Amino acid sequence: MAFSAAVITFPGSNCDRDMAVAIEEICGGTVHRVWHGDAGLPEGLDFIALPGGFSYGDYLRSGAMAARSPVMQAVVEQAGRGVPVLGVCNGFQVLTEAGLLPGALMRNAGIRFVCRDVKLTVETSQSLFTARYFKGQTITIPVAHHDGNYFADEATLDRLEGEGRVAFRYAEPVNGSQRDIAGVLNEAGNVLGMMPHPERMIEEAQGGSDGRRLFESVLGSLGVSA
Numbered sequence: 001m002a003f004s005a006a007v008i009t010f011p012g013s014n015c016d017r018d019m020a021v022a023i024e025e026i027c028g029g030t031v032h033r034v035w036h037g038d039a040g041l042p043e044g045l046d047f048i049a050l051p052g053g054f055s056y057g058d059y060l061r062s063g064a065m066a067a068r069s070p071v072m073q074a075v076v077e078q079a080g081r082g083v084p085v086l087g088v089c090n091g092f093q094v095l096t097e098a099g100l101l102p103g104a105l106m107r108n109a110g111i112r113f114v115c116r117d118v119k120l121t122v123e124t125s126q127s128l129f130t131a132r133y134f135k136g137q138t139i140t141i142p143v144a145h146h147d148g149n150y151f152a153d154e155a156t157l158d159r160l161e162g163e164g165r166v167a168f169r170y171a172e173p174v175n176g177s178q179r180d181i182a183g184v185l186n187e188a189g190n191v192l193g194m195m196p197h198p199e200r201m202i203e204e205a206q207g208g209s210d211g212r213r214l215f216e217s218v219l220g221s222l223g224v225s226a
């Protein structure tokens, strides 16, 4: 069976096309473009991606309104069944607002929008999203956000660290995130939220290809043919 993925578009998403192209090029198969207002998702998905952008203009809190979109009920359901769900940037914000990931993304500590390549440390290779990286590997991936300051209480942070659920950490401070956390996994390990944009680093023309392995990891973990 060929790989089947869905990329959700919210009003204000602007990285949905890049995400779909990255999945198509790296994983092959079919990428369904799904509107946030749809009540359901296509059958038999192998992968769901929530892209970056400014859903609902980031009003209220980034991702807060998108998290209440009709399609999110189906996303929560599929996540509960173990389907891999990736949220990048605004997608990460939506996942925290939907309760699929712990913590919150607050305004950057410097109040500024940060848009540049950053170095990340891969904190675990024991996840379906990071299996093709090495633990401790330094990779370069771009960020572009004003609300990327990851916050969770100390007990939650300790738990995330203890359970190997910090997937990526900034190699240097970027936005004030607690413990420089750039990406976290849910308890079951099938939901990843991250502020950096792996879909913007998949070929040399973009300045590097360190993001490819994330999509290759997802594909490899499913054992489906492209």
Ligand SMILES: NC(=O)CC[C@H](N)C(=O)O
Pocket (backbone or CB within 6 Å): 051, 052, 053, 054, 055, 058, 062, 088, 089, 090, 091, 144, 145, 146, 147, 148
């Ligand atoms: N690139 C993005 O997804 C931006 C995310 C979000 N709207 C922010 O600026 O924090």
